[in-house]
Amino acid sequence: MSGLYLEDYTAGRVFETVPVTLNADEIIWFAELHDPQLFHTDPEAAKESAFGEHVASGFQTVAIATGQFISTGAVDGTGLGGPGMDKIRWTAPVRPGETLSTRVEILEARLTRSDPGRGVVTLGFSVETESGLVLTFEATIFVRSRAGGNAD
Amino acid sequence: MSGLYLEDYTAGRVFETVPVTLNADEIIWFAELHDPQLFHTDPEAAKESAFGEHVASGFQTVAIATGQFISTGAVDGTGLGGPGMDKIRWTAPVRPGETLSTRVEILEARLTRSDPGRGVVTLGFSVETESGLVLTFEATIFVRSRAGGNAD
Numbered sequence: 001m002s003g004l005y006l007e008d009y010t011a012g013r014v015f016e017t018v019p020v021t022l023n024a025d026e027i028i029w030f031a032e033l034h035d036p037q038l039f040h041t042d043p044e045a046a047k048e049s050a051f052g053e054h055v056a057s058g059f060q061t062v063a064i065a066t067g068q069f070i071s072t073g074a075v076d077g078t079g080l081g082g083p084g085m086d087k088i089r090w091t092a093p094v095r096p097g098e099t100l101s102t103r104v105e106i107l108e109a110r111l112t113r114s115d116p117g118r119g120v121v122t123l124g125f126s127v128e129t130e131s132g133l134v135l136t137f138e139a140t141i142f143v144r145s146r147a148g149g150n151a152d
Numbered sequence: 153m154s155g156l157y158l159e160d161y162t163a164g165r166v167f168e169t170v171p172v173t174l175n176a177d178e179i180i181w182f183a184e185l186h187d188p189q190l191f192h193t194d195p196e197a198a199k200e201s202a203f204g205e206h207v208a209s210g211f212q213t214v215a216i217a218t219g220q221f222i223s224t225g226a227v228d229g230t231g232l233g234g235p236g237m238d239k240i241r242w243t244a245p246v247r248p249g250e251t252l253s254t255r256v257e258i259l260e261a262r263l264t265r266s267d268p269g270r271g272v273v274t275l276g277f278s279v280e281t282e283s284g285l286v287l288t289f290e291a292t293i294f295v296r297s298r299a300g301g302n303a304d
Contacts, residue, residue: 034215036222037231050232050294058234059215063186066211070188079189080202081242082210088237142202 003078006119006145009109017068017102022056024096030060043096055093061100061135062088065127068102069139080118080142088137098129107138111145119145155230158271158297161261169220169254174208176248182212195248207245213252213287214240217279220254221291232270232294240289250281259290269300 024043031040035057039049046054062085070079094100107122121143127135176195183192187209190197195206214237222231246252260274273295279287 034219036219037227039233055233059211059218063211063215067186067188075189081191081207081245083242085240086238088240090233090235093233
């Protein structure tokens with residue numbers, strides 16, 4: 001997919017993404033860097049933890065899900081960064097070997113008030129594994145509008 | 153610091169964390185994995201992008217900031233995961249070589265309704281670099297209470 005402009009982001013449009021499977025080594029590697037808690041970094045110690053098993057850091061699943069959306073190509077050359085994210089909810093743990101299937105729905109898309117070349121789009125993410133829903137969140141991004149062209 | 157219990161998380165308590173400096177290679181490495189957009193992955197192409205310079209992925213700065221809090225030891229052995237995050241706002245870009253200084257304030261701490269061994273704590277993060285404020289967000293975590301002891 002080549003990059004989409006604001007005019008292509010219509011509310012209700014859905015993006016399916018390529019599933020990503022997360023193994024134990026990847027969970028440990030990310031957690032040692034960014035979320036060093038035993039239920040993420042140590043599969044054995046995790047059995048004695050509150051989770052009772054080895055589980056992925058929630059930040060890792062958020063990062064994977066946003067990466068899955070970016071990898072659709074939807075923002076290639078048209079994405080202008082984003083101001084924020086909201087309502088991140090980890091509804092169930094993600095275990096080694098599980099596959100993340102991420103669906104992204106356009107919730108809202110409009111021009112920014114200050115700049116006719118720039119639109120603001122709200123994306124609703126939902127991430128499931130074989131076990132069911134594990135994560136939902138909203139991300140807001142800026143994208144070029146066709147009206148604004150490729151000025152910069 | 154050894155792990156803190158719910159009773160230690162009083163509203164207004166502030167945690168200062170160890171600063172982390174982010175270099176260009178680390179920005180590229182994270183972005184290639186999780187946020188493959190040219191203004192994150194390619195310092196040269198970034199000059200022609202909307203940002204006009206090479207900038208870090210916002211997810212990387214969120215991951216670093218939460219890692220900085222976890223590295224204080226505050227949740228060592230007492231953290232029970234978390235249900236979510238809210239109000240993530242990237243207020244300014246982070247450039248290679250900048251240092252992230254993260255301050256965490258306890259906004260609210262209370263017992264959960266269902267379990268006297270488990271408290272719920274809301275943390276307010278603010279992240280600055282030499283250039284000023286770059287990121288704010290709230291994270292909610294579950295922690296053990298002393299009333300609940302170490303049952304699991």
